[in-house]
Amino acid sequence: MMDITGTRDRLIKWYYSVVEKCVQPLINVGVSPDVISVIALFLSLISAIFYANGAIFIGGIFLLLSGFMDTIDGSVARLLGKLTRFGALLDSTLDRYAEFFIFFGLLVYFRSGWMFYVVLLALMGSIMVSYVKARAQSLGKTRVVGMMQRPERFALLVAGSLLNAPFEVYYPEYPNCFFMTSLILLAILANATAIYRLFEAKKDLA
Numbered sequence: 005m006m007d008i009t010g011t012r013d014r015l016i017k018w019y020y021s022v023v024e025k026c027v028q029p030l031i032n033v034g035v036s037p038d039v040i041s042v043i044a045l046f047l048s049l050i051s052a053i054f055y056a057n058g059a060i061f062i063g064g065i066f067l068l069l070s071g072f073m074d075t076i077d078g079s080v081a082r083l084l085g086k087l088t089r090f091g092a093l094l095d096s097t098l099d100r101y102a103e104f105f106i107f108f109g110l111l112v113y114f115r116s117g118w119m120f121y122v123v124l125l126a127l128m129g130s131i132m133v134s135y136v137k138a139r140a141q142s143l144g145k146t147r148v149v150g151m152m153q154r155p156e157r158f159a160l161l162v163a164g165s166l167l168n169a170p171f172e173v174y175y176p177e178y179p180n181c182f183f184m185t186s187l188i189l190l191a192i193l194a195n196a197t198a199i200y201r202l203f204e205a206k207k208d209l210a
Contacts, residue, residue: 006201021090027083037081037091041098044073048102052109060183061097063109064165070102071158099154104159105131110187119184129194130157136198140205149204150197160190 009072051066077095081087107127133152164186173184 027079035080037077037084037086038094039071040077040096044070045098045102045105047073048105052105053069055106055109058110058113060165060180061169064162064168067106067158067165071162074099074102100134102159103154105168118204119187122184122187125191126187126194126210129191129196129198130154132198133157133194133201136201136205140201140209143205143209147204147208150200152193152197157194160186160193 019134047066047070051070052061054063054066074095078087081091104127107123107130110123111120111127114123129152133150134154137148164183168180168183172179175181
């Protein structure tokens with residue numbers, strides 16, 4: 005069986021090694037990691053506004069930029085020696101706000117159809133994936149399981165947003181079909197991951 009967790013960890017390690025090489029200019033000018041976190045949040049708000057107005061591709065571009073900024077704040081803090089517990093709390097808190105912004109934008113756009121409920125389920129799953137992890141760890145569990153962690157959810161949304169445009173070129177009769185499919189997958193997989201984490205936590209906390 006393929007080691008999904010191991011492959012994910014190796015990809016993340018490689019990605020952050022690349023990021024650390026790219027953030028050197030920011031370190032040289034002394035940019036604060038907290039400022040980068042706030043910029044990432046602002047970019048997610050812009051993304052949400054575009055999503056709310058049906059500009060799926062542009063919303064995806066700003067979501068991609070937001071995600072990139074969100075990944076470099078930790079690297080900058082580490083390289084500057086400014087890793088703090090409050091900084092970690094602030095980063096996680098802003099991440100949740102950023103996710104809420106995105107889903108609120110999508111709820112506004114899909115407010116009149118059945119996709120509204122799909123987005124609600126995706127939001128619920130995303131919240132529960134993070135909640136089960138945090139609550140279980142507070143009770144003593146440290147193992148992180150499941151595939152739909154925040155990077156995976158982010159990647160699925162970005163891919164659905166950016167690939168939606170070329171799909172519509174060939175299939176204009178199915179507007180936003182690719183993006184809607186990515187949201188359906190997100191709703192299913194995020195909730196499945198939350199439930200899976202719950203059952204795995206039961207084993208660890210027994």
